[in-house]
Amino acid sequence: MIKARGKTQDGRDIIILGLSRENVNKLLEDQPIWVDTEAMGIPGGMHIAILGGETEEAIHADLSKHLKLPQPGDPGFHREH
Secondary structure, eight states: OEEEEEEOTTSOEEEEEEOOHHHHHHHHTTOOEEEEGGGGTOTTOOEEEEOOOSSHHHHHHHHHTTSOOOOTTSTTOOOOO
C-alpha cells in the first residue's frame, strides 16, 4: 500500500492511500487495513481503518459488533455510492 501526505494545488492538506490488488483482496477477505496517521507525520494519533465487504450494509453490520457506530440518520453517518 502506498501512504503519502501532501498539499493539493489549492493548498489544502491531502492524505493519499493507494491500494494494490493484493490489498483489495485482503479487504474482501475481512482483513482490514489500519493506518496510523502519526507514523505518516500527522500529529494527533488518529487511526484510519480501511474496510471492504460485499455491501455497505455488510461492512456496517460487521463493524457494529465491535464498535459504537453512527446509524443511518444519525449525525456523523455518511455513505457515498
